[in-house]
Amino acid sequence: MNQNALGTAFRGSFRLLYRIYRYIPVLSLIWLGVPLLLGALVVTGYSAQQRLIDLFMSSHAASAWADRIANAWPFLIIFTGTAVARCLLNALQRVLDTALRDQVSRYIQAEVHDKAAAAPLELLDQPEYYDRLHRAESVAGTDVFGVLSNLISVVRFLFELFGCLTVTALCSPLLTVMLAVVFAASFAIRLESDLVKRRLNRDLTRPGREADYLSGIMRKPETVRDMRISGSMSYLIAKWGAVMQRSLGLRMNANRREIRRGIFVSSIQIAGLCAAMAWMVLRMRAGGLSAGAFVVVFQAMRQAYGISGRMVFPVGKVYIQSAKIIDLVQFIAEIPAAGRDTRPIEQLPMKKPGPYGQIAFAKAAYRYPGHDRAVLQDIDLTLKPGETVALVGENGAGKSTLVKLLLGLYAPTSGRITWDGIDLQDMDPRSLRREMSAVFQDFVRYETTLRDNVGFGLPEEAASDDRLRAALRACRAESLERQAEGLDRRVGRLTEGGRELSGGQWQRLAISRAALRDAQLLVLDEPTSALDPQYETELYRTFRQLAAGRTVLFVSHRLGWARHADRIVVLRQGRIVEEGAHDTLMAANGEYASMFRAQAAWYQAEAAERIQYM
Numbered sequence: 081m082n083q084n085a086l087g088t089a090f091r092g093s094f095r096l097l098y099r100i101y102r103y104i105p106v107l108s109l110i111w112l113g114v115p116l117l118l119g120a121l122v123v124t125g126y127s128a129q130q131r132l133i134d135l136f137m138s139s140h141a142a143s144a145w146a147d148r149i150a151n152a153w154p155f156l157i158i159f160t161g162t163a164v165a166r167c168l169l170n171a172l173q174r175v176l177d178t179a180l181r182d183q184v185s186r187y188i189q190a191e192v193h194d195k196a197a198a199a200p201l202e203l204l205d206q207p208e209y210y211d212r213l214h215r216a217e218s219v220a221g222t223d224v225f226g227v228l229s230n231l232i233s234v235v236r237f238l239f240e241l242f243g244c245l246t247v248t249a250l251c252s253p254l255l256t257v258m259l260a261v262v263f264a265a266s267f268a269i270r271l272e273s274d275l276v277k278r279r280l281n282r283d284l285t286r287p288g289r290e291a292d293y294l295s296g297i298m299r300k301p302e303t304v305r306d307m308r309i310s311g312s313m314s315y316l317i318a319k320w321g322a323v324m325q326r327s328l329g330l331r332m333n334a335n336r337r338e339i340r341r342g343i344f345v346s347s348i349q350i351a352g353l354c355a356a357m358a359w360m361v362l363r364m365r366a367g368g369l370s371a372g373a374f375v376v377v378f379q380a381m382r383q384a385y386g387i388s389g390r391m392v393f394p395v396g397k398v399y400i401q402s403a404k405i406i407d408l409v410q411f412i413a414e415i416p417a418a419g420r421d422t423r424p425i426e427q428l429p430m431k432k433p434g435p436y437g438q439i440a441f442a443k444a445a446y447r448y449p450g451h452d453r454a455v456l457q458d459i460d461l462t463l464k465p466g467e468t469v470a471l472v473g474e475n476g477a478g479k480s481t482l483v484k485l486l487l488g489l490y491a492p493t494s495g496r497i498t499w500d501g502i503d504l505q506d507m508d509p510r511s512l513r514r515e516m517s518a519v520f521q522d523f524v525r526y527e528t529t530l531r532d533n534v535g536f537g538l539p540e541e542a543a544s545d546d547r548l549r550a551a552l553r554a555c556r557a558e559s560l561e562r563q564a565e566g567l568d569r570r571v572g573r574l575t576e577g578g579r580e581l582s583g584g585q586w587q588r589l590a591i592s593r594a595a596l597r598d599a600q601l602l603v604l605d606e607p608t609s610a611l612d613p614q615y616e617t618e619l620y621r622t623f624r625q626l627a628a629g630r631t632v633l634f635v636s637h638r639l640g641w642a643r644h645a646d647r648i649v650v651l652r653q654g655r656i657v658e659e660g661a662h663d664t665l666m667a668a669n670g671e672y673a674s675m676f677r678a679q680a681a682w683y684q685a686e687a688a689e690r691i692q693y694m
C-alpha cells in the first residue's frame with residue numbers, strides 16, 4: 081500500500097473539513113464533537129461497569145448486601161446514563177449526517193464555481209484546467225459528503241480505540257502495548273486485503289462487461305441464426321466461458337487470500353487474548369487485579385479487535401477516493417492564487433474608464449501561457465470614440481485574441497492597452513465591464529426564460545420589461561415573446577414546457593443581451609455566423625442603430641459587412657498588415673482587396689448558378 085497516497089488523502093480530507101468548519105462552524109463542531117464524546121463514553125462506561133462488578137463480587141459478608149446496593153447506585157446511574165448517552169449520540173450523528181449532507185455539498189460546489197468564475201480566462205482555455213474543473217465539480221457534487229462521512233467514521237473509531245486503550249492502560253500499561261501491537265497488525269493485514277479486493281473488483285469491470293456483452297448477444301435471435309449457419313455458437317459459448325472462468329479464478333484467489341489472512345488475524349487476536357487472560361489470572365491470584373478489571377479489560381480488548389475490522393471499510397474508501405479528494409482540494413486551494421487579485425486593497429486597480437472612450441493599443445503583444453510563439457505582436461491600433469472598425473483576416477490570424485485583450489479578459493504580455501490614456505490593467509474591472517458590451521461567435525444559450533436571456537446582459541440592474549422588450553425589438557427578436565407567457569416564456573429543451581430555438585434565434589437573443597447594455601464600446605466577434613442571409617441584412621440595419629454613438633469593433637469574415645465600416649484593420653499572423661477605409665484598401669490592391677474580390681467572385685458565381693438552374 082502506498083502510504084504517501086494514504087497520508088495525502090487524509091491531509092486533503094482534513095483540509096476539506098477545515099473549509100467546512102469555516103462555512104458552518106457550529107454544526108461542524110458538533111459533528112466532530114460527537115465521535116469524541118462517544119470515545120470518552122467508552123472509558124466512563126467501562127469504569128462504572130468495573131466498579132459495579134467489584135462491588136458485587138467482593139468477598140464481604142452477605143449482610144453487607146444492603147450497603148453494596150446503596151453504594152452501587154451512583155455507578156448504576158453512570159453505567160445506564162452512558163448507555164443512554166451513546167444511543168442518543170448515535171442518533172444525533174445520523175441526524176447531523178442528514179442535515180450536513182446537502183449543505184456541505186452545496187458549499188463545496190459553490191466554492192468550486194466561485195473559483196472557476198475567478199480563474200483567469202487563459203486558464204479556462206487550457207484543456208487540462210477544464211479537466212480539473214470538471215473533476216472537482218463532479219467530486220463536489222456527488223462524493224464529497226461520502227468522503228467526509230468516512231473520515232468522521234475513522235475519527236470516531238480512533239476515539240473509541242483510544243477509549244479501549246485507556247481502559248487497559250488503567251489496569252496495565254503492558255497490556256495496552258500488547259493490544260496496540262495486535263490491533264495495528266490486524267488492521268494493516270485487513271486493510272491490505274480489502275484494498276487488493278477493491279482493486280480486483282475495479283480491474284474486473286472490463287471482463288465483466290465483456291461477459292455481459294457476450295451472453296447478451298447469445299440471446300439475440302439474429303446472433304443465434306447467424307451462429308447456427310456458421311456453426312460457431314460453441315466457439316462463442318467457449319469464449320464467454322473463458323472470460324467468466326478467468327474472472328471467477330481471480331475472485332476465488334482473492335477470496336482464498338482474504339480467508340487465509342482472516343485466519344491469521346483471528347489467530348493473533350486469540351493468542352493476544354489468551355496471553356492477556358493468562359497474565360491477568362496470574363495477577364488476580366497474586367491479588368493485584370480485581371474481577372471487575374479482568375472483565376472490562378477483556379471486553380475492551382474484544383471491542384478493539386472489532387474496531388480493527390470495522391475501521392477497514394472507511395479507511396479503504398478514503399484511500400480509494402484519495403485522488404478525487406486531492407483533485408478537489410488542490411483545485412480550491414490553487415485557483416484563487418492564480419485568479420484572484422491578492423494585492424492589498426489600496427493597491428487594487430480603482431480607476432474608472434474616462435467618458436471620452438478612446439482606446440489605444442501600444443506595441444501590444446500576446447502569447448498564450450505555455451506557448452513559445454506570440455499570437456499577437458506589435459499591435460498599434462487606436463479606436464476613436466464613435467468609430468466603427470472592422471477586424472478581418474484569415475483563420476488563426478489572432479482576431480479573437482485581440483478582442484479578448486480589448487475587453488480586458490487577457491492582459492497583454494508586453495505593451496499596453498489604454499482607455500483615455502489609462503492602462504486597462506489599472507482600472508476597476510467592474511467599472512470597465514459596465515462600459516463594454518460584447519457578442520461572441522460561441523455565445524451562451526441560457527436554457528431558462530427569455531427574460532434571463534436578455535436580462536443577463538445587465539445583471540447589475542433589474543431591467544424593466546419595457547427595456548428588455550426594446551432590446552428584443554432592436555434585434556428583431558420580439559416575435560419570440562408569446563402573449564400568454566410574455567418574457568417568462570421558457571426557451572430550450574432543458575426546462576419543462578420550453579421550446580427549442582434555432583441557431584439564428586439564439587443568436588438574436590445573444591445580440592439583444594448586448595443591446596441592453598448602454599456601453600461605450602460594443603464588440604462583435606462573428607455575430608452573424610448562425611443567421612440566414614435575409615436576417616443578416618436586417619441585422620445590419622439594426623447594428624447601425626446600435627452602433628450610433630458608440631465605439632464598435634467587429635470581427636467578420638463577411639467582407640460585405642466590413643466594407644461599410646469607418647476603418648478596416650487587416651491582421652495576418654498576429655500583425656496588422658493593412659489599415660484604412662474600404663475604398664483606400666481596394667485602391668491599394670493589397671491583402672484586403674484580394675480577399676474582397678475572392679468573396680465577391682464567389683457570391684457572383686453562386687448567383688449565376690442559381691439563375692442558370694431557375
Ligand SMILES: Nc1ncnc2c1ncn2[C@@H]1O[C@H](COP(=O)(O)OP(=O)(O)OP(=O)(O)O)[C@@H](O)[C@H]1O
Pocket residue numbers: 205206448451455473474475476477478479480481482
Ligand atoms: N487558448 C489558446 N491556447 C493556445 N493557443 C490559442 C488559444 N486560442 C487561440 N490560440 C491560437 O492563437 C492563434 C490566434 O487564434 P484566434 O482565435 O485569435 O484567431 P482568429 O483570427 O480569431 O481565428 P478564426 O478566424 O478562425 O476565429 C491561433 O494560432 C490559435 O491556434
